[in-house]
Amino acid sequence: MAYYVGRDVDVYWGTEQDTHGIKEYGGNLLHIDALAANAFEADTIVGSLVDIGEPETLLKDVTGVDLSVGAQDEDISFFGVRNVGKIEVKKDTSITITMKKKDRKFLQLYQGKCAGTGHAEDGTSEHSARWGLVELASGTVRIQGGDIDPKSCVQADATTKTTYGYRIILNFKDESSATAGGGACIVLPNCTLAEVTHTTSNEAADEESVTFTTQVKPIIGNAKRTSANARFHADLTTQTLLTEC
């Protein structure tokens, strides 16, 4: 596990769908936010995959980041063979971000509810938004209800690309000059919003800790951006590829 102080790193995040985010709207319900051709609104909670790196996608007032990178192994031993084989089954990465609490947006994502028609996956249920977005048909993007297997949670016009969960980019170092690369970051794709906790204190600012987990292999990158302080390069914000089978 690695611990970073908030001032040492920048944490950016977005959905895994390249045109839509999530916002809080009418009656404090979670709504789909079509962001590709529109600007961020005050009520936008999380931007789209393509937007990651824009100032609005930066988590503010971060006090600490706990990153745990690991893998789950399967031990295989055969009778008569002295060495035990270790086979990696999957990656197991989690990140806990502690921030000074400013609003209820993370709580809304974690235990709030979606608006029905046009926003919730089944059009009626009032589930939360821990599992990101799903595209049911071309252009019909909805908030996932947690009942679709991540590998079946795909882009409608490209069924080899998954839209499951959220993407976190932990930026350790900015690139030396715009578009030059030379920075350092780790990308955690397809994260599930696993836990949101709140700490109330009478001698410090109230804090919230948000934990994301993922079983997808992290990407180590050079934090290349499209221009200074703008969105990250497409290589860092391209959806995870699946196989058709």
Added chain:
Amino acid sequence: MADKKKEVKKEVSKIPESMKHYLDRPDWNEDRILKYLKSLEA
């Protein structure tokens, strides 16, 4: 050939400024952007 070029130019001009950066992404092209914009109108 000249007509075809003109047609393509016309389609690109339909793409709003805020979405032009999608053309730099390997998985997006003019057709996909126009299809997406059409889906927003529906």
